[in-house]
Amino acid sequence: MFFAVSFNITAKDDLVKLQKKEALRRKTSKKAVIIITNENIIRLSQKSSKKVSHIKTTNSITQSVQFSKNNYSESPNKNNNKEYWKNLKTGIVNSISFYEEKVKSLTSQLNKLSSDYLRIDYPPSQRQIKIDMDKTRQDLAKSKQQVPYYKKKLDELYDRARRESIPPGWLR
Numbered sequence: 001m002f003f004a005v006s007f008n009i010t011a012k013d014d015l016v017k018l019q020k021k022e023a024l025r026r027k028t029s030k031k032a033v034i035i036i037t038n039e040n041i042i043r044l045s046q047k048s049s050k051k052v053s054h055i056k057t058t059n060s061i062t063q064s065v066q067f068s069k070n071n072y073s074e075s076p077n078k079n080n081n082k083e084y085w086k087n088l089k090t091g092i093v094n095s096i097s098f099y100e101e102k103v104k105s106l107t108s109q110l111n112k113l114s115s116d117y118l119r120i121d122y123p124p125s126q127r128q129i130k131i132d133m134d135k136t137r138q139d140l141a142k143s144k145q146q147v148p149y150y151k152k153k154l155d156e157l158y159d160r161a162r163r164e165s166i167p168p169g170w171l172r
Contacts, residue, residue, distance in 0.1 A: 085161060085170045092154045099146040106140040 113136060117129045161171055 080164075083089075083169045085166055088157055089154070089171050092157060094151055096147060096150045096154065099143050099150065102143045103140065103147065106136055106143060110136045110140060 110133060113129055113133045117126055117133065120126060120129065158171065162169075
């Protein structure tokens with residue numbers, strides 16, 4: 001009994017040390033991801049001539065579309081810019097590939113969870129696995145809906161470019 005009490009005190013001390021280390025790490029670590037809104041992008045593009053890339057948008061989709069001053073200028077020929085059309089297409093294509101990869105990874109994750117659920121014969125673990133499976137199924141359903149949505153957006157982009165007499169080479 002004495003051993004168990006001394007072990008609990010030692011474990012508690014270790015947890016306090018770990019908590020302090022984690023708090024210090026969070027204070028001193030750099031923020032890896034900056035969430036930028038459309039207003040900030042416009043402001044950034046007007047202040048500097050640097051290109052902004054790898055932006056995490058507010059809906060948590062990472063895109064590597066490059067935004068430059070020309071895309072947000074107030075000129076009347078804004079849509080007759082090759083870079084503008086190329087960036088539109090790149091953003092949509094990146095979204096399609098992102099969601100297709102996400103569907104693949106969620107499907108494999110769901111298969112793994114299903115096999116774990118059948119393999120493990122401990123009810124509390126099965127309960128947690130079932131919860132994880134439900135979350136994965138929901139994410140998978142949402143991701144599967146996004147793929148056709150962005151493919152439709154790509155078709156609409158091609159149609160819009162055709163109607164505005166944009167050269168087909170700009171979207172290749």
